[in-house]
Amino acid sequence: MAVQNKAIKLVTAIPGPKSKALTTAKEKVVADALSLHVPVIIKEAHGALVTDADGNVFIDLAGGLGCLNVGHSHPKVVKAIQDAVANFTHTDFSVIPYESYITLSERLIALAPVKGPKKAAFFNSGAEAVENAVKMARKFTHKMGIIALEGAFHGRTNMAMSLTSKVKPYKSGFGPFAPEIYRVPAPYVYRRPDGMSEKAYVKFCGDALEKALLIQVHPDDCAAIIFEPQQGEGGFIPLHPDYLKRMQEIARKNNIVLIADEIQSGYGRTGTFFACEQLGVEPDMILVGKSIAVGLPISGVIGRKDILDAPPDSTIGGTYVGNPVACSAANAVLDVIEEEGLVKRAAELGKVIRDRFVTMAKKLEATPGSKLFIGDIRGLGAMIGAEFVKDTTTKEPAASEVNAIMAKGISRGVISVKCGIYGNVLRMLIPLVIPTDVLNEALDVLEQVALEVAKG
Numbered sequence: 001m002a003v004q005n006k007a008i009k010l011v012t013a014i015p016g017p018k019s020k021a022l023t024t025a026k027e028k029v030v031a032d033a034l035s036l037h038v039p040v041i042i043k044e045a046h047g048a049l050v051t052d053a054d055g056n057v058f059i060d061l062a063g064g065l066g067c068l069n070v071g072h073s074h075p076k077v078v079k080a081i082q083d084a085v086a087n088f089t090h091t092d093f094s095v096i097p098y099e100s101y102i103t104l105s106e107r108l109i110a111l112a113p114v115k116g117p118k119k120a121a122f123f124n125s126g127a128e129a130v131e132n133a134v135k136m137a138r139k140f141t142h143k144m145g146i147i148a149l150e151g152a153f154h155g156r157t158n159m160a161m162s163l164t165s166k167v168k169p170y171k172s173g174f175g176p177f178a179p180e181i182y183r184v185p186a187p188y189v190y191r192r193p194d195g196m197s198e199k200a201y202v203k204f205c206g207d208a209l210e211k212a213l214l215i216q217v218h219p220d221d222c223a224a225i226i227f228e229p230q231q232g233e234g235g236f237i238p239l240h241p242d243y244l245k246r247m248q249e250i251a252r253k254n255n256i257v258l259i260a261d262e263i264q265s266g267y268g269r270t271g272t273f274f275a276c277e278q279l280g281v282e283p284d285m286i287l288v289g290k291s292i293a294v295g296l297p298i299s300g301v302i303g304r305k306d307i308l309d310a311p312p313d314s315t316i317g318g319t320y321v322g323n324p325v326a327c328s329a330a331n332a333v334l335d336v337i338e339e340e341g342l343v344k345r346a347a348e349l350g351k352v353i354r355d356r357f358v359t360m361a362k363k364l365e366a367t368p369g370s371k372l373f374i375g376d377i378r379g380l381g382a383m384i385g386a387e388f389v390k391d392t393t394t395k396e397p398a399a400s401e402v403n404a405i406m407a408k409g410i411s412r413g414v415i416s417v418k419c420g421i422y423g424n425v426l427r428m429l430i431p432l433v434i435p436t437d438v439l440n441e442a443l444d445v446l447e448q449v450a451l452e453v454a455k456g
């Protein structure tokens with residue numbers, strides 16, 4: 001049974017006996033909604049490698065769903081966390097403040113592509129950053145309406161879930177949703193109407209946004225537009241720069257706050273620290289989460305001082321928000337990103353992934369009788385996704401095939417995740433510290449299993 005590649009080491013069938021026993025125990029005591037994507041229990045992880053309870057070593061292309069741009073257990077970050085824990089674990093920043101929170105604010109303010117004087121505030125989760133950004137925008141504008149995009153994902157709390165687009169599994173059965181949310185199309189260029197040029201389609205989406213202010217919510221009632229510069233859960237769709245330009249013009253003209261949710265796309269993953277930088281859009285607020293602190297619970301809102309200062313004393317906050325251990329980890333993460341040049345590295349890794357997907361697409365096409373194809377390869381930097389279809393003309397989504405690729409991949413030592421409104425996009429959320437040969441080893445496995453799935 002033993003499989004010994006360079007990085008991958010499989011010493012049992014997957015799952016091994018210890019993982020099996022623990023996942024069986026899990027079924028009895030953990031709520032079913034927390035279902036398992038990988039059927040093994042982790043023991044430890046370093047860089048891009050995960051070792052399970054049975055001693056199997058996997059290559060991790062999921063990075064804790066995009067939280068590990070600096071990799072698992074980076075020694076500098078571990079040290080910062082250990083030191084912070086040894087000093088103090090909690091005070092509530094608004095009761096007794098600490099330096100790491102202030103330093104983190106200064107550093108993220110310096111990085112955020114928001115014009116003018118800026119401020120920051122930290123929360124626990126991405127969804128909480130979304131909730132608070134909406135509160136700030138409403139207080140600042142004295143308006144209620146929020147425009148969100150088709151394909152958006154902003155989290156699972158009531159406001160964040162209401163702003164999210166995909167109904168199953170995220171919304172169905174969980175209404176009533178927060179009011180004053182208006183949905184507009186976002187350009188999903190690969191699935192634009194037949195016969196429509198990309199340019200015309202992007203214009204159509206911009207027109208729809210403008211029209212929403214006539215037929216859905218009046219500009220006098222619209223506080224904010226929230227968008228992911230590259231949609232994450234929605235299918236790894238970078239928003240077209242022309243669409244974003246139009247969005248910004250509409251927002252500025254109508255005193256509408258522009259909120260960029262960079263919880264998934266931020267922290268260098270796209271080859272610039274924030275995706276907005278390369279898409280030519282200047283939001284008023286930027287939301288950060290995920291890779292900010294290697295998965296410790298912290299998120300942030302960075303934005304215009306006048307907007308962040310709008311809510312009065314004690315209206316924004318929470319017991320644990322911006323906790324000191326996570327702030328220390330977040331400062332160490334920024335050090336590692338700078339010292340190891342991970343933003344530049346993301347762009348390099350992105351080229352490797354893109355080339356490998358192009359090759360995979362060609363091999364799938366050349367496979368006799370293939371029922372699996374890559375219809376689109378897209379994304380910025382290392383945030384690359386491949387959209388799998390059953391037929392390149394009809395573009396019928398190949399969701400079960402992508403599930404099969406991931407499952408087979410895991411059984412051969414590669415952990416990957418998917419996204420997309422049809423669940424047919426294999427997405428890369430790799431730790432940016434992954435060596436190229438390890439990445440290629442993982443992509444060899446994924447290519448091999450994709451070809452097997454294509455043959456049926």
Ligand SMILES: Cc1ncc(COP(=O)(O)O)c(C=O)c1O
Pocket residue numbers: 125126127128130153154155156228232233261262263264265289290
């Ligand atoms: C773009 C985006 N916004 C918000 C969230 C919600 O973050 P959290 O799960 O930390 O609440 C996510 C999580 O996947 C996300 O990708």
